């Protein structure tokens with residue numbers, strides 16, 4: 073680390089300590105101090121929003137106060153890792169790497185430590201897959217080291233059930249105190265000892281899957297599972313440890329999860345964030361019947377925005393919030409996914425790849441044909457309510473795969489992009505008029521910003537944009 077960056081890091085860490093001493097009193101002066109230390113070009117929109125929150129004393133202010141009420145043994149270390157190492161210092165490094173290598177450089181890397189799971193949920197393949205596929209400790213350590221070289225300090229575990237490997241994951245946290253590790257988990261392996269480890273390492277945050285009440289959870293996941301999930305949340309809340317919720321919404325559960333009662337339950341349980349994921353019919357056994365209807369999706373769009381206005385919970389909706397991140401974030405633009413076999417995929421839902429981490433470096437993978445096709449093609453639609461090359465622009469993914477020679481990487485249910493398109497195309501056609509109406513709604517508070525958005529998108533399904541891909545020279549030999 074250059075001396076200037078070390079000095080900047082030390083100064084920013086001091087600011088966190090200053091805030092942590094007395095957040096209520098010191099919050100008002102913090103943005104002026106940050107402005108003196110951090111160039112205006114780093115996260116300008118986020119800084120403006122944060123200043124607004126402080127001034128307004130809104131529900132977001134309550135959320136910030138909840139963060140400063142976390143366990144004092146680990147709170148300031150986590151904030152320093154997440155805010156300073158993971159974002160303020162990381163972003164300029166990522167920008168440099170983007171310019172230098174002329175490819176996407178991710179803010180976060182998702183990876184599957186294992187394909188195995190301790191539960192046998194209906195409709196999930198992980199239990200049947202057993203313990204056959206794992207990224208070793210050395211694999212994960214190498215991915216993190218390579219990611220840090222590019223400026224990436226945020227790692228998110230998916231699976232399988234990542235906590236099947238909790239010993240190794242804690243070792244990784246220890247080895248990389250300048251990185252934050254989030255983990256999607258069924259929570260059933262979180263116990264007192266693991267909570268103690270979370271306090272000790274101070275850089276691990278679980279996102280617990282919760283998609284309904286006791287009856288629906290136990291019917292799908294096995295008797296007693298809901299009680300175990302609640303027990304895990306209680307353990308975390310008693311120790312004032314940070315955690316969030318992840319919720320996959322489908323045609324079957326959308327109406328049940330999009331309720332204020334459900335949000336209040338999460339807040340009561342102690343969650344700080346909730347990430348909603350639109351159901352994706354990925355894998356040959358996953359049918360299109362569970363894709364939410366356009367009415368349900370519009371309801372979720374309005375619901376999440378309303379809850380963000382009122383509740384002290386950081387709520388994100390991965391399919392309806394594209395406008396805050398310029399559309400699709402995959403292909404390394406903001407994130408990528410590495411499965412338990414080491415295949416480097418553009419997105420956790422896009423199971424095609426040209427690169428495997430056992431044979432190629434992370435940078436090679438970022439410069440592989442499919443990733444460069446994402447780089448060149450994003451955004452895939454100028455209406456960010458239709459961001460995805462699979463779900464809302466279903467003709468694009470088959471074209472990307474054909475042009476780049478990417479191979480299927482689904483671990484157990486591989487399918488051709490054409491088969492996937494046949495499942496998503498009807499839903500895309502049904503959603504399009506609703507997405508256009510919402511996007512062009514003059515009464516929407518985002519309308520002016522959308523109208524002036526400098527993002528140079530393309531008309532949907534403008535496949536000519538990808539015709540050159542097969543001829544592009546890729547220097548990495550993949």
Ligand code: SF4
Pocket residue numbers: 390399400401402419420421422459460461462463
């Ligand atoms: S590929 Fe689709 S699901 Fe994945 S990040 Fe892009 S828009 Fe979202």
